[in-house]
Amino acid sequence: MINRISFLLVAFLTLLFASAALAGSSVELQLKDGSKWRGQTGTTIQVTFMQQGVEVTMEGKLTKVASLFIQVDGFLAGKRVKKTIFKSDIVSIKTIDDGGLTESDDEPDTPASRGPSRDSDDEQASKTDDDSPGVFLLPLEGTVGTYLRHEEIEEIGKHADKFGPGQIIVLKISSDGGLVSEAEQINETIFDLRKRHRVVAWIHKALSAGCTTAMCCEEIYFMTHGVAGSVTTIMGSSAIQGEEQELYIQSMVDLADRAGYSEHIARSMKASRYLCSYDKDPETGEVTFYGDLSGEFILSDEHSNLCFNSSNALHCGFSDGIADTEEELAKLLQLPKWREIDGYGQKIHDDWTKLVERCEDEVPKILARLSYKNASGSAQQRIGTTISLYKDLIKWHDRCPWPCRLMGVPEPEDLERLIEELRKQLADMRRGGG
Amino acid sequence: MLTRIRILWSLAFIAVVVLGLSNSLIVAGDDDTQATEDILYMIDGRILHGQIISEEDGIVVFEFIDRNINIKTTLKIRKNEIERIDNDVPLEDASASDEEEDEDVPDVTLKSRQDDLDDEAKKSRFGLRRFESDNENATRFYIIPMSGQMGTDVNPEIYQKMEDDIRAADPDYIIIEMDCQDVGSSPLEFLPEAQEENKDERGLYAINEYREIASFFHTDLEDIPQVMWIQDSFGFSSMVALSWENMYFKPEARLAGLGQLNSMFESFGDEDIQGKMREAHMALIRGFLEHGNYSPVLADAMCRPEFALSGTWKGRQVDWSLNNRGEYIVDNSDEHTTSFTAKTAENLCLSKGTADSVEDLVLLMGVREYTIVGEKGEQIFNKYSEDWRRSYERCLDYWNEYGKFSNWASGGDALKYLGQAKKQLERILAAMNRYKAVEIRFNMQGLSKFGLEIMIEQLKEQIRALRQGQRGGGGGGGRPPGGTGSGGG
Numbered sequence: 001m002i003n004r005i006s007f008l009l010v011a012f013l014t015l016l017f018a019s020a021a022l023a024g025s026s027v028e029l030q031l032k033d034g035s036k037w038r039g040q041t042g043t044t045i046q047v048t049f050m051q052q053g054v055e056v057t058m059e060g061k062l063t064k065v066a067s068l069f070i071q072v073d074g075f076l077a078g079k080r081v082k083k084t085i086f087k088s089d090i091v092s093i094k095t096i097d098d099g100g101l102t103e104s105d106d107e108p109d110t111p112a113s114r115g116p117s118r119d120s121d122d123e124q125a126s127k128t129d130d131d132s133p134g135v136f137l138l139p140l141e142g143t144v145g146t147y148l149r150h151e152e153i154e155e156i157g158k159h160a161d162k163f164g165p166g167q168i169i170v171l172k173i174s175s176d177g178g179l180v181s182e183a184e185q186i187n188e189t190i191f192d193l194r195k196r197h198r199v200v201a202w203i204h205k206a207l208s209a210g211c212t213t214a215m216c217c218e219e220i221y222f223m224t225h226g227v228a229g230s231v232t233t234i235m236g237s238s239a240i241q242g243e244e245q246e247l248y249i250q251s252m253v254d255l256a257d258r259a260g261y262s263e264h265i266a267r268s269m270k271a272s273r274y275l276c277s278y279d280k281d282p283e284t285g286e287v288t289f290y291g292d293l294s295g296e297f298i299l300s301d302e303h304s305n306l307c308f309n310s311s312n313a314l315h316c317g318f319s320d321g322i323a324d325t326e327e328e329l330a331k332l333l334q335l336p337k338w339r340e341i342d343g344y345g346q347k348i349h350d351d352w353t354k355l356v357e358r359c360e361d362e363v364p365k366i367l368a369r370l371s372y373k374n375a376s377g378s379a380q381q382r383i384g385t386t387i388s389l390y391k392d393l394i395k396w397h398d399r400c401p402w403p404c405r406l407m408g409v410p411e412p413e414d415l416e417r418l419i420e421e422l423r424k425q426l427a428d429m430r431r432g433g434g
Numbered sequence: 435m436l437t438r439i440r441i442l443w444s445l446a447f448i449a450v451v452v453l454g455l456s457n458s459l460i461v462a463g464d465d466d467t468q469a470t471e472d473i474l475y476m477i478d479g480r481i482l483h484g485q486i487i488s489e490e491d492g493i494v495v496f497e498f499i500d501r502n503i504n505i506k507t508t509l510k511i512r513k514n515e516i517e518r519i520d521n522d523v524p525l526e527d528a529s530a531s532d533e534e535e536d537e538d539v540p541d542v543t544l545k546s547r548q549d550d551l552d553d554e555a556k557k558s559r560f561g562l563r564r565f566e567s568d569n570e571n572a573t574r575f576y577i578i579p580m581s582g583q584m585g586t587d588v589n590p591e592i593y594q595k596m597e598d599d600i601r602a603a604d605p606d607y608i609i610i611e612m613d614c615q616d617v618g619s620s621p622l623e624f625l626p627e628a629q630e631e632n633k634d635e636r637g638l639y640a641i642n643e644y645r646e647i648a649s650f651f652h653t654d655l656e657d658i659p660q661v662m663w664i665q666d667s668f669g670f671s672s673m674v675a676l677s678w679e680n681m682y683f684k685p686e687a688r689l690a691g692l693g694q695l696n697s698m699f700e701s702f703g704d705e706d707i708q709g710k711m712r713e714a715h716m717a718l719i720r721g722f723l724e725h726g727n728y729s730p731v732l733a734d735a736m737c738r739p740e741f742a743l744s745g746t747w748k749g750r751q752v753d754w755s756l757n758n759r760g761e762y763i764v765d766n767s768d769e770h771t772t773s774f775t776a777k778t779a780e781n782l783c784l785s786k787g788t789a790d791s792v793e794d795l796v797l798l799m800g801v802r803e804y805t806i807v808g809e810k811g812e813q814i815f816n817k818y819s820e821d822w823r824r825s826y827e828r829c830l831d832y833w834n835e836y837g838k839f840s841n842w843a844s845g846g847d848a849l850k851y852l853g854q855a856k857k858q859l860e861r862i863l864a865a866m867n868r869y870k871a872v873e874i875r876f877n878m879q880g881l882s883k884f885g886l887e888i889m890i891e892q893l894k895e896q897i898r899a900l901r902q903g904q905r906g907g908g909g910g911g912g913r914p915p916g917g918t919g920s921g922g923g
Contacts, residue, residue, distance in 0.1 A: 373895065
């Protein structure tokens with residue numbers, strides 16, 4: 001009988017809760033231990049729940065209450081998440097901040113009681129629209145040296161200078177790496193930029209030279225599936241070895257030192273023979289890296305080159321957080337909300353990317369045309385066509401030097417020389433009446 | 435092997451001791467004159483009839499009576515496994531309610547019987563109700579297929595196209611139905627002839643596209659709870675599946691087939707390059723597991739045969755290690771990679787449960803009344819898959835036609851047939867522009883979009899030259915360069 005009553009009570013409370021949720025007002029949750037929690041969506045809560053048999057606690061804003069689950073937007077293990085928690089998994093809920101309403105306040109949610117907090121939200125919103133600090137976002141995508149260059153970083157820096165020092169510049173990185181020579185220029189550009197602004201890396205994919213780009217930034221944030229590392233230098237089809245390799249390793253160690261990372265991270269990213277592990281003080285969180293496998297947490301053994309994922313990067317302090325969306329990143333940057341000051345970074349990225357894409361589409365065709373274009377014409381016509389194609393290549397080379405080089409286009413001066421020779425041939429033919 | 439058997443026996447024994455310590459089988463005698471009974475409605479859908487003996491410390495001691503075989507069993511059941519209890523139900527009513535409930539409430543223990551029932555019969559026997567129309571009270575599910583060839587059928591654009599429909603449908607949950615198998619998923623398919631025949635259907639290692647898919651579901655659709663329901667996953671699909679924290683399996687499903695990556699890793703030049711490239715790729719693959727909150731060592735065990743895999747239970751969580759020193763050895767071989775079946779995945783907490791049908795699945799999720807919304811998603815997916823495949827088949831015909839016209843392009847008809855040959859290539863190019871999958875398929879055959887554009891340009895050049903020649907009174911034929919048009923793509 002008692003059971004039946006309790007079942008009816010649960011059913012009643014569920015109905016009560018469901019109708020409240022539908023009305024978009026206060027909500028009431030019946031917990032496993034029989035206690036009730038009352039609050040509103042939008043309230044900041046601390047919720048403890050079971051996840052794979054383990055009690056997990058997170059804090060965040062209660063964003064949704066459905067019949068079977070709740071959603072909390074907050075931080076879990078240092079990562080910003082919108083967590084769906086099944087009601088059956090909830091152990092306890094505490095209100096941390098209910099936007100003006102106290103925990104015991106179980107007054108019906110009237111427009112009047114909601115009014116002030118809504119107004120203040122609006123005020124806050126309009127205030128942040130005007131005054132909140134913003135960011136400059138520069139996407140850095142593709143091969144270092146072709147798509148990803150120091151020029152765009154310099155450009156966004158100059159643009160940010162117009163707004164005064166201390167601007168936040170977010171470099172959103174997605175690169176498999178590329179040219180070492182360009183990477184060195186990028187590194188210097190970022191270190192220089194750091195003197196004036198706060199430069200942040202947001203990693204989707206930062207492999208090889210993409211990783212050194214990220215390491216030069218003051219702060220690193222990963223996307224959940226973000227990766228960074230594997231910085232081995234390759235020449236042709238094999239990794240550089242011997243003295244040359246040592247030089248590159250030392251250069252990487254210097255970069256790590258300058259950027260505030262352990263040399264063991266740098267070495268183990270560069271060559272597989274270097275090892276890396278670390279210990280983390282459970283109380284202070286202080287991390288100590290080792291160049292062997294003596295640490296509790298192993299990052300790289302003798303068969304691999306260190307490449308971070310979001311969780312181990314965060315755990316060992318290589319990264320400062322995990323964010324998948326701009327709003328999540330804004331929170332980690334301690335900004336009230338995501339606000340891009342303007343779209344300049346996106347524009348210069350798009351302009352350059354479109355140009356390189358056109359170059360990569362057009363140049364191979366020009367190279368192919370050299371073998372057939374006007375092939376059925378007279379000798380003079382053929383030479384004229386070749387000269388015209390060489391001129392097109394020079395134009396492309398001037399606009400996109402590295403993409404052209406990587407596609408096998410000769411240097412402009414060599415092309416000029418070839419044109420000169422062809423012109424001479426043409427003149428000889430004309431003189432000879434050919 | 436012996437160790438594994440011992441461990442399995444120990445686990446089985448422990449399970450028996452823990453769950454059934456006080457179980458005793460008693461034949462219900464004819465003297466059973468109880469006028470009422472208690473009914474337990476379990477979260478997993480079972481209904482247990484019998485008598486509650488005691489309730490304490492979150493445990494219900496229950497004397498279960500199976501009236502079909504007239505057996506009594508004492509069970510200890512955790513309260514959190516019980517959805518509700520009906521006490522003191524008169525026995526006559528109970529049997530009546532039995533019949534009623536048999537129509538209404540699921541009995542997930544009767545799998546073999548379920549298999550024999552058609553959908554209608556299932557509906558009548560299962561307790562959950564599927565509403566055909568929008569019902570405000572029913573939980574709304576949106577089903578998204580992820581099937582066919584990874585890289586062509588399964589691509590980011592197709593899911594991005596569904597977003598509007600998903601938003602309009604406003605589901606409570608998204609179910610992603612994974613059903614992808616690479617060649618080699620059954621012993622017969624390992625035969626060279628079968629591999630040759632099916633090579634076009636092998637999954638593609640399009641990891642950036644798969645990352646985009648994961649990102650779309652976990653970022654763009656983050657606000658909608660999602661579950662991955664694996665019908666079968668053998669190949670690159672397995673890494674994608676692992677980006678969902680809530681995974682359910684079909685009884686015959688596998689999560690396997692990532693060992694093929696190892697041959698790619700071994701092809702990467704010297705030791706340092708291997709170390710660099712392998713770790714970069716492994717990090718990318720582990721990225722999927724980061725989304726799903728799985729241990730990254732699972733990726734190593736599933737991709738690299740040299741690693742063993744064992745697990746040690748810590749509460750209900752498994753602490754994985756890449757060796758055979760854990761309590762439960764999953765893979766002790768250095769010759770093949772780790773794979774999971776529905777059973778092992780569930781036993782090792784990778785899977786939340788095994789479900790044979792959508793009905794089973796929603797029940798496992800604790801849903802009683804549901805409706806499927808926005809079936810356009812399935813239509814969008816299937817239509818794309820059918821359309822590009824049809825288009826590709828037509829393109830193979832165009833390619834044959836191109837070969838034929840090229841061969842005919844000589845003498846006085848050269849101009850006419852060169853024009854027709856060019857037209858066939860332009861049709862293929864148009865199909866490539868329309869369907870990325872068509873471009874990928876032709877790439878696999880060695881014909882790139884760039885190559886096709888050059889071939890078209892060369893034909894134009896020839897046509898132009900012929901026209902000039904005709905205007906100048908000359909003639910002459912010529913065959914287009916680049917391809918004899920032997921067909922087959």
